[in-house]
Amino acid sequence: MAADSSSGKTDDGKIGAASAERNELPLQLLRNITGQFSEERRLGTGAFGTVYKGILEDGEVIAVNKLAENSPVARDKAFTDEVQNLMALKNENVLPLVGYCYEGQKEVVFNNGKYIAADIFQSLLCYEYLPEGTLQRNLFEVPKKMDWETRFKIIKGVCKGLLFLHSIPIVHMDLKPENIWLDNYMRPKIAEFGLSRIFGQEQTRMNAQNIVGSYGYIAPEYLYRGEISTMSDIYSLGLLIMETSTGEKNCPGNEPSAVKFIKNVRDNWTEERIASEYPSLDPDCLKQIKACINIGLECVEIGRRKRPSIEKIMDTLNRLSQVD
Template identity: 50%
Template sequence: MATGSETQESNTSPELPTELPYDFLKTITDNFADERKISASPFGTVYKGVVPDADRVIAVKKLHEDAPIPAGKTFSKEVHHVLPLRHENIVQLVGFCNEATKKLVQMEGRYIQADIAECLLCYEYLPNGSLDHYLFGSKASDQDSSSGKPAGISWDTRFTIIEGICQGILFLHDLDIPIIHMDLKPENIWLGESIMPKIGNFELSVSLDREQTKIHTQDVVGSYGYMAPEYLHGGEISAKSDIYSLGLLIMEITTGEKNSPKNEQPSARGYIDKICEEWTLEHISSIYSSLDLDGLHQVKTCLELSLECVETDPAKRPSIDNIVNKLNKRRAS
């Protein structure tokens, strides 16, 4: 007869170890099957991993060998930066794998057996997908083109998503060793239960010493349409780099209008100018006609904050503390 503690233990899914074997990850993703793909980027492909007999699903990212940044460097950066982090607005890294496997590779006209390092990262599984898919993909209701209204997501949900993203950035920037994400965009925001936004994909992230306010790099890598101009043109990295990208995120969430990097300058000045010109108070009132006065002021506050965030001069951009304080006041009013 089982004791009470034994009964409780048998009903609890066993915890996975942090370091996971490659064969195990192959098994739970059905050998990285196409039908298990969740998303793909230049850095890696994410698969749904179903852990047998544990009633648990995790997201397994298999890093590409030919990524813009070497897989080993990306792996080390994410494990170092993300594994210790615990915050409701940061995607949790639950495990990893860095294992040499035997592969046949072609060299000088013949095949040889070589040890190839497989780098994989395992995250909490978020079934609601990315913010990009939620705002602009099939999960969003069809937009009424005649009214120009944002796809069918309530303003309160949009405001809550903005607040959550800002809380996540505040957490990262306020760490003892601050982390600058450097690739904030809708595709890198994932949605948990109740559409809780979680910042993920830290491949380009940079850590700063407390005494550092900025650093410079000659390797400028980022997402076209979201890079701060001082980083794009001078390799300057600071907390204000994230603030610029945040401004574009807030614009997209608030207006429902997608920043289209393919048709824009790398820092999206055309998109910014369009929003600044078109989204007057009268336009806000017509687009969000069902909102009361407090709701309309929330929309106006978010647009004003987004435009402050995308100032060309980094010194003119607000700090994340200032942004969060203004959002909190608007929520409370």
Template identity: 60%
Template sequence: MATGSKIKESKQSPELPKQLPIDFLKKITNNFAEDRIISEGPFGTLYKGIVPDDDKVIAVKKLQDNAPMSADKTFSKEVQNIMALKHVNIVELVGFCTETQKKLVQFDKRYIQADITESLICYEYLPNGSLQANLFDTKASAKQEINWDTRFKIIKGICQGLFFLHKLDIPIVHMDLKPENILLGVDMVPKIADFALSRVFGQEQTRLCTQTVVGSYGYMAPEYLYRGEISAQSDIYSLGLLIIEITTGEQNPREQPSARNFVDKVRKDWTLQHITSHSKYASLDSGSLQEVKTCIEIGIRCVEIDRRNRPPIEEIVGTLEGLRPS
């Protein structure tokens, strides 16, 4: 498949990220000032860092200790799993820091000196923020109307990024695809971010099980939620919900861990008649209307309860490429 071969050319980068001193990261974030915060999540806070010499901007994630997973485990997963990855639809890691310093901390009503390890990860800065902010943030300053051409480009880009991860020599399953973890660069190019929950598979491995289920409410595949099963099809389930949200413009309310009510509502409501009469898409030509319809169909197939009925990522990429070649 031409699309697949083109994606696979983006192999691992020989230029590995640099280890950066914590004093440098404090300096460029103005000591992690509140007005430098880009976003806050369960695993840490993302800050805007401005390098003074050349005004280069990077994003600095300061991991928090009370996260769903320990900071050292999150740090090793993110850094090791994506350190050498280079792809247009994967956020680029540009540096990291792990330093242990002695600090006075309160313990049992008194202060003691303890070794405190700070873990930070630095990424390329993406000026258009997250897909969540662009699609669903009600603040006028953060939200812009996204036309169908841009939505389709975002869907294709996310799928190409996921294809790259799943088809590496040592595949990576992301395990936390959601609008907050899709960042938008120049020209709204999407990049998959936040690999805190990612899993690396052996070359012949297609599935593994865990007793510790940690994920984002509303995007977890049923087999992972109830049986701890992890596979590439876990990502496909989350991808389906992303595609549905981007296409319909309707937000997953996250009332259920696997969003079954949301899926059922979209399956019932978003018929071809609904698409052609929808205010967002009524003026589209027949080709674009077919793209909308096909994207909804792909999304619905991706969220099949039985993981064996979900399409593989190469089929999804091929279908999208057939609709509108890159």
């Protein structure tokens, strides 16, 4: 059964997961499968837009990220080319990008005291949907506490995914538990990757008033000086590792760069505290927890040159692994 590559439709007119893969999808289709981007289908809201659950005609589910209208997205061919480059990326710890939409429609808008017809462009990205949900949900929103073996596997997997992205290089710009999805084997996959490329590096570098990312996870050099590097991601990774290791939530609120959360972890998560929180674990596992917390604290050094590279972090985690 052949697929129409321009519409994502098969010969019989149905939309399937296979036909959606690697396709530019029409806006009306994405509206239909998300219930017109209904609140009931909303999976979460991030720095770049809102993610909705989309159900295709064959029952397959995808995640549809409707980028915010004020996002500094590269236009026309630049957007399409970069998205297609990102769709070619394959890594077990990166959430596959399976489709996209960049479509303009005429809308009546009020401008300079009068109504005019203007082309309003919508940019959407479609990802594989994982029913286990996000790391945020599994850490903080379900009653069953994850065991340490699972947490350590997630930390290693996230770091492997980030090592892959940084090798390209792609700076993620919004690394946090809400952007880590878990498959049926609790294997983590980084979502929202590559949006700094889609937005254009110069756009995201402009100044701190145009910052892209989640307030409580942004590295201070980016927040205050607009400086972007892979070390920006390392800062966010450190917070994610500390949240995963301790089970305590970084509640940013109005707190820039999680200063209070970091101080709490540094002051309170001693070897005695770790042993009391995990009384059933053997010494090797307790050592892993302490080492992961220390990695997290190294990652959030104010001076970015003091932070470890993702390669060094992976070396440390591999040495800690009982079975690599």
